[in-house]
Amino acid sequence: MSVTTKELVKHRREVADLQQRIKNRRLQVMGLYGTPIAALLTALAWPGLKIFFWLNANMPSAINYTLCGLLLFLVVATAAQVAAEFFLDPSPWRDDETPVKDLKLDLELAEEQRILEARRLTPPAPERQASYKERVPGEIARLRRESRHYRRVHLFMQWILFISSAAISAVTAWYDPPQPAKGVLIALGFTVTVITAAAGYFKPRERAFNLQQTADNMEQHATALDLGIAPYTEIDDKLNLASFATTVEALRAEQRMREQQLDQPQQGQQEVI
Template sequence: MSSSNSENTTDALIEYRRQVADLKQRIKNRRLQVWGFYGTPIIFVVTIFVWSALKVFIWLHGDIPSAVNGLFGGILFALAVSIVPQVGMEFGDETHWKDARTPVKELKLELELTEEARILEARKLTPPALERQASYKERVPGEIARLRKESRHYRRIHLFMQWLLFVSSAGVSAITAWYDPPQPGKGVLIILGFTVTVVTAAAGYFKPRERAFNLQQTADSMEQHNTALELGIAPYTQADKVSLELFATTVEELRMEQRKREQQLDQPHQGQQGVI
């Protein structure tokens, strides 16, 4: 393969990567647009329903406090104001959204075709195994950063659930001791009790604490091996070819173990015992 053909193929691969990154961002933006376009009216209707439910179940024989009316009125006004520009940007003559009236499914298909074209182009320039392993080593820090990011995400979810449980449980006791009349304390107690039940069930089902721990553990192990390879210490004290091969094998084993732990967390408790 000539040098000019190799450079052309490399430039084409870089361009395909840019197109793939752009399409992924466009899909993400379009999903947000669709969510806002269809979700805002739904939230508007749900807000009216909640406002009416508060009147029926809590303040049936009295007037709703002005602060509550003002809160719901402000929310409805903000939602109504946001609906108008979204409709204009979606169906107006001069569209301000890049992919207005474009289904997400169509963007996904374009992404798949671009990925396929990138793979076909990459076949024209297949580097030796040593170069691929060196390139893989350069991608590992990004994978470590991704694992740490997901770990922080699940850790925040776990902390949020715990604080929600703490506040709701304390609120149940406080309101029970504070309110002698049945209303509005009874309605608040129902909401807090419901919150405690839902959060407890969600924490037990999704296990955000365990997911955060597993992701952090995998990221730490991968970082340890990456540092050992860069410093040339055990177990990467041999030639570069052997060390890169061992490094790639070790990292893939760590990733496989992480996927197995994720699968175990997704299974019911009885299923986990069988797998372990």
């Protein structure tokens, strides 16, 4: 690995580490302040339930035990977080007593330094294009993975629609009059309506098809480049790499445009088309 690559990787790791530290610190702060608030609300809810529901009777033991256990857990969690934040040395928390805004500032400075170093150490265009070619298989795998995800979501929605629609007819035919199954019919009708609306809004089938099509096109061009067949038949590999990078970026831009069109309402899609 060249010195240039090592420096760029070092800066990328520093940026990624700061991003993860910011996420961890946000969770720590949320727990530090949210846990005692939850304990206080639990303590207030206990007598509130007694007053509103069991004023002249004893509260069920199960509710008492549940609230007691929850309150005990929240108190212990609060004490542990306060100790980790202010009293333990060394603290199990990496950024104890560090505001999130300070970490964000460090991240901005690290990203700025990475940009400056990348500008100073940027390799020539042919090397960047060769590196880009090696990243394409990972992009193809990501597109296929997302395509499979949306395809599964679409199939799951369709099966729910099939089962719910069939169940509505079955329950209606089984009960005559349908009053005993009114709740079941309402639930099934609600499920069918929600799934139909969600499928029409999120369009998982169309997203899966677009992602799969883009992945197939990118894989076709990558294979053509490796085999040296049309449209990458130039003698100079630099020209082939430049043409390949241009084509793949055009495919990715077309995929992003399709995603934007799917996110627009039907009337907006017609106007775009």
